[in-house]
Amino acid sequence: MDLIDKRAALVAAHAPLVARAIAAVGSRESWSPFHDTPSTKVHGPEKPRAGKAAFEGRLGRPYELGQPGVQGWSGEEVSPYTGEPLGITYPVSEPEALIAAAQAAQGEWAAAVPALRVALCAEIAMRLYDRNFEMTHLIMHTTGQSYTQAFSGSGPNALDRGLEALAHAARAMEAVVPEAEYRRPFGREDVALAKRYTLVPRGIGLVICCASFPTWNAYPAMFASLATGNPVIVKPHPIAVAPMALAVETARAVLTEHGFDPNLVTLAVDTRAEPVAGRIMAHRSVQIIDFTGSPRYGRELETTITGKLLYTETAGVNSVVVESVEDLTAAMRAIARASSLFSAQMCTSPQVIYVPKDGIDTAAGHVSFDAVAQTLVDEIDAIARDPAMAAGIMGAVQGQVSLDVVADLVATAAREGLRVLREAGPYVHPQYPNARTLTPLVLAVEPKHIELYAEERFGPVLFIVAAESGRAAVEEATELARTRGTISCYLYSTDEAFIDQALPLYERAGANLTINLTGAMWINFAAAYSDYHVTGLNPAGNACLTDAAFVASRFRIVQSRRPMRPGA
Amino acid sequence: MDLIDKRAALVAAHAPLVARAIAAVGSRESWSPFHDTPSTKVHGPEKPRAGKAAFEGRLGRPYELGQPGVQGWSGEEVSPYTGEPLGITYPVSEPEALIAAAQAAQGEWAAAVPALRVALCAEIAMRLYDRNFEMTHLIMHTTGQSYTQAFSGSGPNALDRGLEALAHAARAMEAVVPEAEYRRPFGREDVALAKRYTLVPRGIGLVICCASFPTWNAYPAMFASLATGNPVIVKPHPIAVAPMALAVETARAVLTEHGFDPNLVTLAVDTRAEPVAGRIMAHRSVQIIDFTGSPRYGRELETTITGKLLYTETAGVNSVVVESVEDLTAAMRAIARASSLFSAQMCTSPQVIYVPKDGIDTAAGHVSFDAVAQTLVDEIDAIARDPAMAAGIMGAVQGQVSLDVVADLVATAAREGLRVLREAGPYVHPQYPNARTLTPLVLAVEPKHIELYAEERFGPVLFIVAAESGRAAVEEATELARTRGTISCYLYSTDEAFIDQALPLYERAGANLTINLTGAMWINFAAAYSDYHVTGLNPAGNACLTDAAFVASRFRIVQSRRPMRPGA
Structure with missing residues (x-):
């Protein structure tokens, strides 16, 4: 051919x-x-x-690409799973x-x-x-x-x-037609033009x-x-x-x-x-x-x-507002999974979880702030305790920098007397015993700690904020989205009127919102063709x-x- | 209702x-x-x-708009037709x-x-x-x-x-659907999501x-x-x-x-x-x-x-390349009209006319550079001599600055010994004897004078450049378009092979091109829905x-x- x-x-x-x-x-x-x-x-x-x-x-070999202007070969990659350099070198053009x-x-x-x-x-x-x-x-x-x-x-x-x-x-x-015929009278003359439209990169x-x-x-x-x-x-x-x-x-x-x-x-x-x-x-x-x-x-x-x-x-700060839920375990499992996925190294990973300080309503009755937080911790533990599940969900931590981020926060929490609801720690990967792993740190904080949680912490850490109310939580979450950026926000509420009031705030903040999602689909899964990603309306990207x-x-x-x- | x-x-x-x-x-x-x-x-x-x-x-009155924050009233407009202030004042908010x-x-x-x-x-x-x-x-x-x-x-x-x-x-x-249903299995669960897409200004x-x-x-x-x-x-x-x-x-x-x-x-x-x-x-x-x-x-x-x-x-520098023509008078009339329209104060007004120094072929035989230039001058004169036609085509000159531009060029031409093919001068407007008018200055120049004609001269002036050849003219015209910007370029040629070679150069320069247009339609008329305007590929705009x-x-x-x- x-x-x-x-x-x-x-x-x-x-x-x-x-x-x-x-x-x-x-x-x-x-x-x-x-x-x-x-x-x-x-x-x-x-x-x-x-x-x-x-x-x-x-592994251990040059990756030949046949490129022009090659001045040398370089490779700095180290496997987060083995801790060993891959030894692949690439042409430096x-x-x-x-x-x-x-x-x-x-x-x-x-x-x-x-x-x-x-x-x-x-x-x-x-x-x-x-x-x-x-x-x-x-x-x-x-x-x-x-x-x-x-x-x-x-x-x-x-x-x-x-x-x-x-x-x-x-x-x-x-949408750009490549050619057109143009005919109209100018005065007594009938003008006919052939037009060509070329797309120029x-x-x-x-x-x-x-x-x-x-x-x-x-x-x-x-x-x-x-x-x-x-x-x-x-x-x-x-x-x-x-x-x-x-x-x-x-x-x-x-x-x-x-x-x-x-x-x-x-x-x-x-x-x-x-x-x-x-x-x-x-x-x-x-x-x-x-x-x-x-x-x-x-x-x-x-x-x-x-x-x-x-x-x-x-990047931005992704938040979850938990105002009320049908099924507490299902909701906390969804958040735990999203927060654990790839050890929170994703642009859609939630970092800040707002729970009203006086607790929330569920189908099984009112639940206190502490009980909500504990359920979330339990669901993270369920993943972290099962090495096969942890390996499949959390994977490894790419860089030492993320371990440092978490270590810094542990020190800060001790200094400021914050409640550590769950300590971060490695899990042992079933296939790669030397894998750099870390399960999430979970801290209980209050709105006065906003400067602590209102910036992206690139690593497995969750802040559970005791909010004044669901309404206050939405207001702060959307203000955070507007000023610090966000790629994905999450909201749990069984109150349709509450959701209706919240939606315009998220829209104005340019925050894509997932509401009441539980079950098999990752809440931070963004489906091509169906989900838009960055809105361009806040600092998470244009x-x-x-x-x-x-x-x-x-x-x-x-x-x-x-x-x-x-x-x- | x-x-x-x-x-x-x-x-x-x-x-x-x-x-x-x-x-x-x-x-x-x-x-x-x-x-x-x-x-x-x-x-x-x-x-x-x-x-x-x-x-x-x-005239002479405030233009009330009912706007907020009005701090005073201001108006600086002077009619180019009467030389008198309009006296309209506008709210300064x-x-x-x-x-x-x-x-x-x-x-x-x-x-x-x-x-x-x-x-x-x-x-x-x-x-x-x-x-x-x-x-x-x-x-x-x-x-x-x-x-x-x-x-x-x-x-x-x-x-x-x-x-x-x-x-x-x-x-x-x-093109953005406001709502969608999303259904797919995740593992053994059939997930069904209702999605809403909001357009946010x-x-x-x-x-x-x-x-x-x-x-x-x-x-x-x-x-x-x-x-x-x-x-x-x-x-x-x-x-x-x-x-x-x-x-x-x-x-x-x-x-x-x-x-x-x-x-x-x-x-x-x-x-x-x-x-x-x-x-x-x-x-x-x-x-x-x-x-x-x-x-x-x-x-x-x-x-x-x-x-x-x-x-x-x-703005940019719009050029006409005259490589060869069927009917010299028709082509020069088209250029003369476009160059005279609104006294060349339009973003599509031609400013530089390239004519091969050895002349061009026409259906009536070979014509010298001087004869081409003289035909163009004659066609401008035909407009300028007829006050009604001049009034309808040239209108008035908006600002003194355009008269200054032309006066400067007259002085430059004298200093550099350029041939003045047509002197600029006012015409008497039939309805408004005090109108600020000016018919086009036409100068004969050579490629060595490029710095003189390669920038926008906002006023009625035409440079006729004695180019080495049609090919050289296209090369310089498109280089000018690429580096100085252009909104409309014009080309006259009876040689299809020449046009075919020229087209990609204009395209690469981001220059919209009108070819061989004569007759009743203004060659610099841009028709909505049909003609694209600025390409964004050269300095005339993004x-x-x-x-x-x-x-x-x-x-x-x-x-x-x-x-x-x-x-x-």
């Missing part, structure tokens, strides 16, 4: 997938082309084995060489029809799904995510988010990935930029390079196979000692910056970058990964017009 | 109009609900008379009072359904059309536009552009208007912000307040009639001595800035504003007034989700 046929076949092959994704973006129903379980019942026994073997084959290569590649990519670019992105997603068992181990041993979460959250769920952004990009480009996109959950934000940014015609330079966090190396390798292979320059997607490897993002984004040709990471660096970008597109997701605003400015429209030939 | 019925009736009344506008935005065909001629055959004899009387009734009033108004406006906000904007447009003869005189006597251009360009054509932006906003909001919008063509950019910005739920503060240029006062007055009346707070739309009047825009945009609640005006101030905003939406249209990118970020999406009731 020649190249033209191959490209056409790819467009045809993925057109139904893209159309289905666009439909899901419209209806916001549950949909995915992927299975988000690693079960061998779905995948058979061979793929998991092969994925693990592929991962093991990478000169930033200027990556930019020059992207510039050389971008003309042909810009000239490709949007449907082809979209199909190539879909193909990259499908290939990544195919390699997801390998990805699972790379994610585990860089971020500390558990096996099942690494498989699902960093695999299909992230790919879904990427396809969702791709669907938005496809929809935005399809904005420029090189820089995708700066976070350390703990790199693929989930990177895929939407990569696909949104690529589909709209922009080359992409991926800048992984130096402690979690491997997942993005696999993503970049896969993208480069798909591009090459279809006759495009692989340098449309490159990896910019740096070290913590010598960061390179600033140098890349300062370049005139780099016109789009997608950033996921710390609020501090995010804020710096948000207050200094001008004349370029900047999309940020940083961009939703998957809405029209995320894609609409990545391309511009240039037109030409001329008289139609007479009689046309 | 009570308020609820009145609002419902308005939505029903304008739904077909909005749907039709959305269809036109999709097809980009020629369409308008308005007549863009002031002819009494269309409007009857009474409306023009009443409009003129309304204008005359405003404290910026903080306008912001506070907008904040007070915005909750109810945000809570209104998008379709109602869209319908109210459509109603404002219809009312403005109804008052367009009054507007025509206000435009004439502040900007200097001719009667017919003031009627059409600042009336229906501008309202069309506003409705076009409104259609984009309506389409973007409609971004914040107060500041619309900074230019002096010479205020309504054309203001309407899209006003309607885009209002429709998406944001209050709007309109900051007119102090020498052209009246048109925006009429627009704000009309908007406030429509809002009041339909039970909304009129302070959703206010006028921020300032003076050249004490500008107020900076104070307004510094306020935290002001989240959107739409700026039309000088490249200098625009550049300052583009390089300093962070954390807010900023949409700019400034925003197209009427695309998805112009509207998509003016609102954000906040969601809530909760379990559906069993059995639902």
Whole structure:
């Protein structure tokens, strides 16, 4: 099959997938082309084995990507599960060489029809799904995510988010008709013009990935930029390079196979000692910056970058308000699970739990503040006590910094005489005895301690705040959301009038809210196509990964017009 | 009729109009609900008379708007046609009072359904059309536009552009489904969630208007912000307040009639001595800035504003490349008309005309550079010599500054020994003998004079550049577009291969291109719904007034989700 046929076949092959994704973006129903379980019942026994073997084959070796401008090799990754360096080294390319290569590649990519670019992105997603068992181990041993979460959250769920952004990009480009006929009389003359509207990409996109959950934000940014015609330079966090190396390798292979320059997607490897993002984004040709990471660096970008597109997701303080519940155990289990998941290293992890100081109503009668708090602690204990469950839910702690955060809070609690409702401590991982683990610290606090809990504490810690009332709790939670940022808020109440009063406050704070959710679904699970992520209305970031605003400015429209030939 | 019925009736009344506008935005065909001629055959004899009387009734009197925080009255307008002050004074409100009033108004406006906000904007447009003869005189006597251009360009054509932006906003909001049901199994549990997606406006919008063509950019910005739920503060240029006062007055009346707070739309009047825009945009609640005006101030905003939406249209250097033509006279007439229209005070006015130094091919044979230039001069003379035609096309020069620009160039030309092909000079306006008029200066230059012609000269001046070749002309024209900015470029060539080679260069420069257009339509006419305006790819501005990118970020999406009731 020649190249033209191959490209056409790819467009045809993925057109139904893209159309289905666009439909899901419209209806916001549950949909995915992927299975988000690693079960061998779905995948058979061979793929998991092969994925693990592929991962093991990478350890201690250079990860060859065939990139330009390679000046040396570097690798700083240490497995949170084994405490050992992975020993994988990555090509360190000169930033200027990556930019020059992207510039050389971008003309042909810009000239490709949007449907082809979209199909190539879909193909990259499908290939990544195919390699997801390998990805699972790379994610585990860089971020500390558990096996099942690494498989699902960093695999299909992230790919879904990427396809969702791709669907938005496809929809935005399809909305611009490529040609039009314009006919109207001017005075006594009938004017007929043929008009052509060309989508012109904005420029090189820089995708700066976070350390703990790199693929989930990177895929939407990569696909949104690529589909709209922009080359992409991926800048992984130096402690979690491997997942993005696999993503970049896969993208480069798909591009090459279809006759495009692989340098449309490159990896910019740096070290913590010598960061390179600033140098890349300062370049005139780099016109789009997608950033996921710390609020501090995010804020710096948000207050200094001008004349370029900047999309940020940083972090905030996620709260739960417990005003009243039907079933106390079910509600506390839901919160305990969300707070324990990946040891609270997620942007959706709850950190502050508001419970009225005089207790709450439940279907089984009134329950005191202490009893609510104890039920939550019990539910965390139930996870922490069961090593298999703890391993599956909590995984490992990526960095020493999170242990330090918790240790600092323990010291602060002692100093300030705070009640420690649950002490933090490691659990012994069944497969990895050297894993860096930590079960959540739970502190009882009061509103006067707000400066203690009103900033993101990146690690397994929960503050249970004895609020004056449910109403006061909602007011403080939403004020916190508005001023400190939030990505997910949670509310439990059996009082519909209370919920109705609370909703506008959350809306004004730009806080996405999950109400009264218990049961099998993680309350902090954000479903692609259905759940919006960052609202852009508070300091947790300026961009939703998957809405029209995320894609609409990545391309511009240039037109030409001329008289139609007479009689046309 | 009570308020609820009145609002419902308005939505029903304008739904077909909005749907039709959305269809036109999709097809980009020629369409308008308005007549863009002031002819009494269309409007009857009474409306023009009443409009003129309304204008005359405003002279020398305060323009009452019922605004909050009025600290005094101010008016600096001088008619370019009479040289006399208009004597209209406007309420000068404290910026903080306008912001506070907008904040007070915005909750109810945000809570209104998008379709109602869209319908109210459509109603404002219809009312403005109804008052367009009054507007025509206000435009004439502040900007200097001719009667017919003031009627059409600042009336229906501008309202069309506003409705076009409104259609984009309506389409973007409609694309977000307000509710969804989400059902999927998690483990053995079937989860069913009801999800709600709320459009949350971004914040107060500041619309900074230019002096010479205020309504054309203001309407899209006003309607885009209002429709998406944001209050709007309109900051007119102090020498052209009246048109925006009429627009704000009309908007406030429509809002009041339909039970909304009129302070959703206010006028921020300032003076050249004490500008107020900076104070307004510094306020935290002001989240959107739409700026039309000088490249200098625009550049300052583009390089300093962070954390807010900023949409700019400034200016650039528009060029015409004449490589070859079918009919020399027709082509030169088209250029002469565009260059004479409103004395070249338009963002689409050509300034630089490239003609190969060895002449060009025409259907009638080869023609020398000098003959091409002389034909252009002759066509300008034909307009300038006929006072009625000059009055209709050239109108008046708004500010002394434009006369100074031309005088400076005359001096420079003498100093540098440039060939003056046509001297600038006033024409005598048939109705207004004191009108500030100036017919175009035409200079012959060479590429070595590039610094002379490569920046915007805001006034009636044309540079005819003796280019090495057509190819060299396109290269320089597009390089100029890329580096200095452009809003409209023009190309004449009978060589299809030449055009095919030129097109990608214009596209890469983000230059909208009109090819081989002659005849009754102004070559610099930009048709709403069909022509895109600023591309955002060069220094002439970062925003197209009427695309998805112009509207998509003016609102954000906040969601809530909760379990559906069993059995639902």
